[in-house]
Amino acid sequence: MQSETKARVEQLTSPAGHPVAVLRFEGDIASTSKEAVIGTYQALPKETKLVLLDFTKVDYINSSGIALVIQLLIEASNCGQKVCAFGLSAHFTKVFTMVGIPKYAGLFADQTAALAAL
Amino acid sequence: MSESKSPTTLKPATVEVRVPSRLGFEKVVMSTAASVAKLMGFRDDRIEDLKTAVAEACINAIEHGNRLNEKLSVGVVLSASVDALEVKVMDEGKGMNRQPGKLDKLKKPDLDRKMRGEEVPRGMGMFLIQALVDEAEWVAGDEANSSYVRLVIRLDKNAE
Numbered sequence: 530m531q532s533e534t535k536a537r538v539e540q541l542t543s544p545a546g547h548p549v550a551v552l553r554f555e556g557d558i559a560s561t562s563k564e565a566v567i568g569t570y571q572a573l574p575k576e577t578k579l580v581l582l583d584f585t586k587v588d589y590i591n592s593s594g595i596a597l598v599i600q601l602l603i604e605a606s607n608c609g610q611k612v613c614a615f616g617l618s619a620h621f622t623k624v625f626t627m628v629g630i631p632k633y634a635g636l637f638a639d640q641t642a643a644l645a646a647l
Numbered sequence: 648m649s650e651s652k653s654p655t656t657l658k659p660a661t662v663e664v665r666v667p668s669r670l671g672f673e674k675v676v677m678s679t680a681a682s683v684a685k686l687m688g689f690r691d692d693r694i695e696d697l698k699t700a701v702a703e704a705c706i707n708a709i710e711h712g713n714r715l716n717e718k719l720s721v722g723v724v725l726s727a728s729v730d731a732l733e734v735k736v737m738d739e740g741k742g743m744n745r746q747p748g749k750l751d752k753l754k755k756p757d758l759d760r761k762m763r764g765e766e767v768p769r770g771m772g773m774f775l776i777q778a779l780v781d782e783a784e785w786v787a788g789d790e791a792n793s794s795y796v797r798l799v800i801r802l803d804k805n806a807e
Contacts, residue, residue, distance in 0.1 A: 560670060589674065591702055592775055596768040603762055620695035627778055628771055629758035 532556040532588070534565035538573065541581075543647040549579040551640070555586040558594030566597040570604065578610055579647045583640065585616030595628060602633045615643040662725040666705070668713040668739075673705035676723050676736075683725050684732055687802060696779040697732070697800050703772040704736040704796045712738025712794055722793070730802045731781075737795040738788075 535555040543549050550573050558566065573580070582598070584590075590598075598614075605612045615637040617625060622636055630636070637643035664679050666672035677698040684694045705721055713719040719739040726733040756774055760766040777783045780798045788794035 589702075591673075591699075591706060592772040593706070593769065595771060599758065599761055599768040603764065603768070606762060618695075620692065620699070624699060624775065627775070628756050632758065633762060 534558055534562035536565040536569040538569060541644065543579065543644050545647065547579055547647060548577075549581055549644065549647055550574075550577045551581040551583055553583040553586070557589040557591075558584075558587055558597065559589070559591050560593035562594055562597055566594075567600060567604075570601050575608075580605060580610055580612045581640070581643050581647070582612065582614040582634070583616050584614060584621070587616070587621075590621055590624070595625070595630075598625075598630070598634075599628075602630070606633065611647065613637060613643045613646055615639055659729065660727045662727075664723045664725075665720050666723070667717060668709045668715065668719040668721055669717050670706065670709055670715075672721070673702045673709070676705050676721075677702050679723070680725055680732075680734060683727055684800070687727050687732060689732070689800070689802060693800060697734075697798075700776045700779040700783075700798055700800075701734055701736070703776050704734070704798060707772055707796065708736050708738035708794075712740040714740055716740070732800050732802075734798045734800075735795045736798070737793040739793055740788075 533556050537553050539551045539553060541549045541551055552569055554565065570580070602612055612633070613635040614625075616639065617636060625631065625636060635643070635646055637646060662679060662683055664676055666675050680701045681694050681698050684697050689697070701723075705723070708721045709715060713721065722737040724735045754774075756771050757766060761768050776796070776798065781801045782799035784797040786795050786797065
């Protein structure tokens with residue numbers, strides 16, 4: 530019943546000239562999404578310092594999916610990486626804010642705004 | 648609930664859904680709850696709140712109540728009244744290990760502790776349920792009766 534989570538990585542450059550790894554997710558983010566979320570993140574080159582999470586094509590995130598995002602943020606924090614996210618619906622922006630995620634990952638409306646913040 | 652009526656003329660109605668105790672089927676309940684809430688005239692943002700709360704209640708019933716036993720099912724009763732929608736999500740197990748009654752005001756998840764590894768990243772479902780609906784109550788089952796979570800979301804006549 531759940532839509533499989535797809536993830537792909539794109540390398541971009543921020544307006545300030547820094548390399549940025551963008552993780553573009555698609556489908557649902559739930560308990561079955563560990564490989565797509567954590568596996569894709571862990572496969573990034575070790576020298577990655579800036580990470581963007583693209584939720585534009587994600588329709589459904591439940592508490593287990595939010596827990597995976599938090600796990601990613603924990604690992605990124607331990608590696609000294611900066612993470613921002615964009616493309617969340619107004620509802621999931623509210624939910625992410627309710628659980629305190631903006632303290633550890635800035636939430637932006639779109640990719641341009643997120644890249645500008647890096 | 649079969650004919651389309653304006654929200655102000657919708658009569659009280661009950662809709663029942665039963666889904667397998669398998670993760671993913673909470674989306675069937677989400678869709679049903681959203682359809683009922685739309686008929687009642689809830690705003691889109693409140694419907695999104697309801698969908699997430701209902702999904703988390705179903706996931707709790709599947710994971711904790713029925714312990715992922717696919718031979719069991721999750722029953723959902725949506726009762727639409729003039730000014731509120733009540734949702735009961737029932738499991739067939741012994742429910743969660745909580746005292747019955749209205750949920751105490753749950754603390755906001757402590758993300759700082761999770762980030763420091765002092766808490767597991769999970770454990771936000773009940774908080775989200777309580778934060779997104781107007782009323783949340785957990786009722787323990789016994790040998791004869793199922794455990795259930797009861798949610799209420801109210802129509803705000805001035806805002807809807």
